[in-house]
Amino acid sequence: MPLMTSWVASANAPGHPFPLNNLPCGVFSVGDDDPRCGVAIGDMILDCRAAEDEGLLNLDDAPVFDVPFWNEVMELGPEAWAALRARLIQLLKDGSAERAAVEPLLVPMDQAEMNLPFLVAEYTDFYAGRHHATNVGTMFRGAENALPPNWLHMPIGYNGRASSVVVSGTPVRRPWGQLKGPDDAAPRFAPCARFDLELEMGAVVGTGSEGPVTVDEADAMIFGYVLLNDWSARDIQAWEYQPLGPFQAKATATTISPWIVTRAALAPFRVSTPAREVPLLDHLKDTGPMLYDIDLTVTLAPEGKPATEIARTNYREMYYSAAQQLAHHTTSGCPMTPGDLLGSGTISGPEKHQRGSLLELSWGGKEPLTLDTGETRSFLADGDTLTLQGAAHGDGYTIGFGTCTGTILPALKDPYAR
Amino acid sequence: MPLMTSWVASANAPGHPFPLNNLPCGVFSVGDDDPRCGVAIGDMILDCRAAEDEGLLNLDDAPVFDVPFWNEVMELGPEAWAALRARLIQLLKDGSAERAAVEPLLVPMDQAEMNLPFLVAEYTDFYAGRHHATNVGTMFRGAENALPPNWLHMPIGYNGRASSVVVSGTPVRRPWGQLKGPDDAAPRFAPCARFDLELEMGAVVGTGSEGPVTVDEADAMIFGYVLLNDWSARDIQAWEYQPLGPFQAKATATTISPWIVTRAALAPFRVSTPAREVPLLDHLKDTGPMLYDIDLTVTLAPEGKPATEIARTNYREMYYSAAQQLAHHTTSGCPMTPGDLLGSGTISGPEKHQRGSLLELSWGGKEPLTLDTGETRSFLADGDTLTLQGAAHGDGYTIGFGTCTGTILPALKDPYAR
Numbered sequence: 001m002p003l004m005t006s007w008v009a010s011a012n013a014p015g016h017p018f019p020l021n022n023l024p025c026g027v028f029s030v031g032d033d034d035p036r037c038g039v040a041i042g043d044m045i046l047d048c049r050a051a052e053d054e055g056l057l058n059l060d061d062a063p064v065f066d067v068p069f070w071n072e073v074m075e076l077g078p079e080a081w082a083a084l085r086a087r088l089i090q091l092l093k094d095g096s097a098e099r100a101a102v103e104p105l106l107v108p109m110d111q112a113e114m115n116l117p118f119l120v121a122e123y124t125d126f127y128a129g130r131h132h133a134t135n136v137g138t139m140f141r142g143a144e145n146a147l148p149p150n151w152l153h154m155p156i157g158y159n160g161r162a163s164s165v166v167v168s169g170t171p172v173r174r175p176w177g178q179l180k181g182p183d184d185a186a187p188r189f190a191p192c193a194r195f196d197l198e199l200e201m202g203a204v205v206g207t208g209s210e211g212p213v214t215v216d217e218a219d220a221m222i223f224g225y226v227l228l229n230d231w232s233a234r235d236i237q238a239w240e241y242q243p244l245g246p247f248q249a250k251a252t253a254t255t256i257s258p259w260i261v262t263r264a265a266l267a268p269f270r271v272s273t274p275a276r277e278v279p280l281l282d283h284l285k286d287t288g289p290m291l292y293d294i295d296l297t298v299t300l301a302p303e304g305k306p307a308t309e310i311a312r313t314n315y316r317e318m319y320y321s322a323a324q325q326l327a328h329h330t331t332s333g334c335p336m337t338p339g340d341l342l343g344s345g346t347i348s349g350p351e352k353h354q355r356g357s358l359l360e361l362s363w364g365g366k367e368p369l370t371l372d373t374g375e376t377r378s379f380l381a382d383g384d385t386l387t388l389q390g391a392a393h394g395d396g397y398t399i400g401f402g403t404c405t406g407t408i409l410p411a412l413k414d415p416y417a418r
Numbered sequence: 419m420p421l422m423t424s425w426v427a428s429a430n431a432p433g434h435p436f437p438l439n440n441l442p443c444g445v446f447s448v449g450d451d452d453p454r455c456g457v458a459i460g461d462m463i464l465d466c467r468a469a470e471d472e473g474l475l476n477l478d479d480a481p482v483f484d485v486p487f488w489n490e491v492m493e494l495g496p497e498a499w500a501a502l503r504a505r506l507i508q509l510l511k512d513g514s515a516e517r518a519a520v521e522p523l524l525v526p527m528d529q530a531e532m533n534l535p536f537l538v539a540e541y542t543d544f545y546a547g548r549h550h551a552t553n554v555g556t557m558f559r560g561a562e563n564a565l566p567p568n569w570l571h572m573p574i575g576y577n578g579r580a581s582s583v584v585v586s587g588t589p590v591r592r593p594w595g596q597l598k599g600p601d602d603a604a605p606r607f608a609p610c611a612r613f614d615l616e617l618e619m620g621a622v623v624g625t626g627s628e629g630p631v632t633v634d635e636a637d638a639m640i641f642g643y644v645l646l647n648d649w650s651a652r653d654i655q656a657w658e659y660q661p662l663g664p665f666q667a668k669a670t671a672t673t674i675s676p677w678i679v680t681r682a683a684l685a686p687f688r689v690s691t692p693a694r695e696v697p698l699l700d701h702l703k704d705t706g707p708m709l710y711d712i713d714l715t716v717t718l719a720p721e722g723k724p725a726t727e728i729a730r731t732n733y734r735e736m737y738y739s740a741a742q743q744l745a746h747h748t749t750s751g752c753p754m755t756p757g758d759l760l761g762s763g764t765i766s767g768p769e770k771h772q773r774g775s776l777l778e779l780s781w782g783g784k785e786p787l788t789l790d791t792g793e794t795r796s797f798l799a800d801g802d803t804l805t806l807q808g809a810a811h812g813d814g815y816t817i818g819f820g821t822c823t824g825t826i827l828p829a830l831k832d833p834y835a836r
Binding site (some may be wrong): 122416 | 685
C-alpha cells in the first residue's frame with residue numbers, strides 16, 4: 001500500500017510519522033479545555049469529540065467521544081473500528097467533499113498536551129523476547145540454564161500494576177525499596193541504585209472475553225499498539241522476586257506513548273515469529289504473521305546534554321506475538337477487559353547494540369556504556385531523559401508512534417516526611 | 419464493648435452474624451430491581467440508596483448511593499466512614515426516633531441476591547502466613563530452605579487479576595492449562611488435575627495514595643475486610659511460576675464474601691502480629707495491633723452430600739498485617755486506588771487441621787483427606803462446594819462475614835468449541 005494523501009498537507013511530507021495511513025488514537029487537551037479524544041493527522045489533531053458533536057462521526061447510537069479515553073470506542077469492536085477508520089479516511093483524504101466542515105476541528109499538535117489515551121483496566125507484562133531472556137538468564141543462571149524450561153512452550157508473563165501506567169512526558173521518581181546485595185548481612189531500605197528502562201511494545205486489548213480464546217480470536221481483540229517503557233528497579237527485583245515474581249521493582253511507573261497505532265494501520269507490516277525450536281502446543285500455534293516490522297530506538301540524554309542512541313532493534317525480534325500472549329492469558333478462563341494492556345517483554349536483538357535494557361547493555365554493570373558526551377552509564381542517573389521511538393517503514397510512507405519519554409527525578413530524601 | 423441492641427429484633431439474637439455492632443456493607447438486588455448498596459442488620463438489609471433518597475443518609479453534597487458499589491463511599495475517606503457508621507447506629511438502635519422512617523427501607527436478606535460489594539480496582543495477593551509458607555516451602559524446597567531468604571523481612575506478594583474476582587455463590591469452572599509433570603517429556607494442554615482452594619482474608623483499600631505510606635497511614639486507608647478464596651491450579655502453577663511467579667494458576671477465579679466488614683466493626687478484635695524472629699526494617703515495623711482475632715473455617719461438600727469441616731484456623735496466625743502489606747506495596751511509589759483488594763495469603767495454623775489449602779492438608783496429595791462421607795480428597799473434585807466462614811467473637815455478640823462459597827464445575831470439554 002502506498003502513501004494515502006491527505007488535504008492536511010503536513011501529513012504527506014516524506015517520513016512524517018502521522019500520514020493518512022496511520023490515524024493513531026490519542027487523548028489531548030489544549031489550554032484549560034477538558035481532555036478529549038483525537039486522531040493525529042500530520043502536524044494536526046482531529047478533535048473527535050467535536051467531530052461527533054458536529055455529526056461528522058457517528059459510531060454508535062449513543063456518543064462515544066463524550067469521555068476522555070478510547071475505551072468506549074474499543075468496546076464497540078472490530079467492525080466499528082474499521083468503520084471509524086474508513087470514515088476518517090473519507091473525511092481527511094485529498095479531495096474530501098467534507099474538508100470545509102472538518103478543517104475547523106483540527107488542532108495544531110504543538111499546542112496540545114497529551115494524556116493517557118485509554119483507561120488501563122489491567123496491565124500484564126511478558127518476557128517474550130528470546131534474546132532478552134537469554135541475556136538475563138545467562139547473567140543470573142549461567143549460559144547452560146539461560147532459558148527457563150517452560151520458556152519455549154509458552155509466553156511467560158506476570159500481572160503488573162495498571163495504576164502505575166503514565167503517559168509519555170511524565171517524570172519518573174527514582175524509587176526507594178528494600179535491597180540486599182549478595183554481600184550484605186541484612187537488607188536495608190534505600191533508594192534504588194540500579195534503576196533501568198525496558199524497551200517494549202504494548203498491545204491494547206480492545207474487546208473483552210470470558211473463556212479461553214484462540215490465537216486468531218486474540219489477534220482480533222487487539223485494538224492497537226503503543227511504545228512502552230517498563231521502568232525496572234533491578235536491585236529491588238533481585239531481592240524480592242523469589243518465589244512470586246517482580247512486585248515493587250516494576251510498580252513505580254510504566255510509560256506509554258500517547259498514540260495508539262491501530263492494528264489496521266500496522267497490517268502491511270505483519271511478519272512471522274522466528275522459527276520454533278520446539279513446536280508450540282496447538283492452542284498457541286502461529287496461524288499467520290502476527291508480529292510487526294517496527295524499527296525501535298532508545299536514546300539517553302543526561303540532564304542538559306545531548307542524547308545518545310543506546311539501542312536500536314525491531315519488534316520482529318520477539319519470540320511470541322501479542323496474539324499468542326493474549327491467547328495464553330485466557331487459557332485458565334481469565335476474563336479479559338477492554339483496556340487491558342499487554343507489555344511485550346523487553347525487545348532485544350542478537351547484537352549488543354540491539355539490547356533493550358541497560359541491564360543487558362552494561363551486562364549487569366560490568367561493562368558500562370559510554371555515551372557520546374563521554375559519560376558512562378551502568379544504570380540510569382538522576383536527570384537522565386530516556387526516549388523510545390518506533391516506526392514502520394512502508395512504500396513511501398512511515399507509520400510512527402510518537403515518542404515515549406521520561407526523565408528520572410532524584411529519589412525523595414525521606415519518603416515518609418509529611 | 420457489649421452487644422448494641424437494635425429495634426431490628428433478629429439482630430439481637432445470640433450469635434447472629436449481623437448485630438448492630440457489625441453493619442457490613444454489601445450490594446444486593448431483589449427480583450429484577452437494579453443492584454444497590456445495603457447494610458446488613460440482623461436478617462434484614464437496609465437499602466442505602468432508598469435511605470439516601472429519603473434524606474436519611476447524607477454523606478456528601480452529591481449522592482454516593484446512586485451506584486451499585488461502595489467505591490464512592492470509600493473515596494470519601496475515614497471521617498465519612500465514621501459518620502456513616504454513627505448515623506446508621508442512630509437510625510437502627512433500639513429506641514431510635516427514626517424507626518418509622520427506616521422500617522420501610524428494610525429488605526429481608528433471604529429475598530436478596532448479593533453482588534460484588536465494590537468495583538475491584540486491582541487485586542494483589544500476598545504470601546504472608548508463616549505456617550503456609552513453611553509448609554509449601556518444605557514440600558517444594560525441603561525443610562532447610564522452607565522460607566525464602568526475604569520472607570522474614572517483607573510481605574512477599576504478587577499482582578493478581580482483578581477481573582477474576584467474583585462474589586460468593588458464583589460457580590467456578592475447572593480451568594485448562596499448560597501442564598508438565600516432573601516425569602513428562604513435554605508439556606500438554608489439559609484440564610487442571612490439582613485444583614485447590616486457599617483460605618484468605620481480603621483487605622479492601624478505601625482511599626488511594628501516591629507515594630510511600632507508613633504502616634499507620636496504611637491501616638487508616640483500609641475500609642474493611644472480606645473472606646477470600648484464592649482458587650489455585652497447583653499443576654499449572656508448578657510449570658509456569660519460574661521465574662516470574664503465578665499467572666494463569668491464579669486467574670480462573672477469586673471468590674470473596676458479599677459483605678465488607680468495616681475496620682470500625684473489627685476494632686475490638688485487634689491483636690498483635692507474632693513475635694518477630696528478626697526485626698523488621700523501620701518502615702514495616704509494627705506500631706500497634708493490626709491483625710484481628712477472627713475464627714475461620716472451611717467446609718467441603720461433595721455434590722449432593724453433607725459438608726465436612728476440613729480446616730479451622732484464625733486470621734491472627736498471619737505474620738504480616740494488611741497494613742504492613744499495604745505499606746510495603748507503596749514503597750516503590752506504586753499508586754494505590756480506592757477499591758484495591760489485598761489478599762492476606764493463605765491462613766494456616768501450626769496444626770494439621772489448621773491448614774488453609776488442600777495442598778497442605780493432603781501434603782501435596784501424599785496424605786489424602788478423608789471426608790465425613792467416607793470419600794477422600796487430595797485436591798478438589800467436580801461438584802465440590804467449598805465454603806469459608808469467619809466470625810469475631812465479642813462480649814455477648816458476634817461479628818460475622820457471611821459465607822464465601824463456590825461450587826466446582828467440570829472443565830469445558832473443548833475450550834475452543836464455538
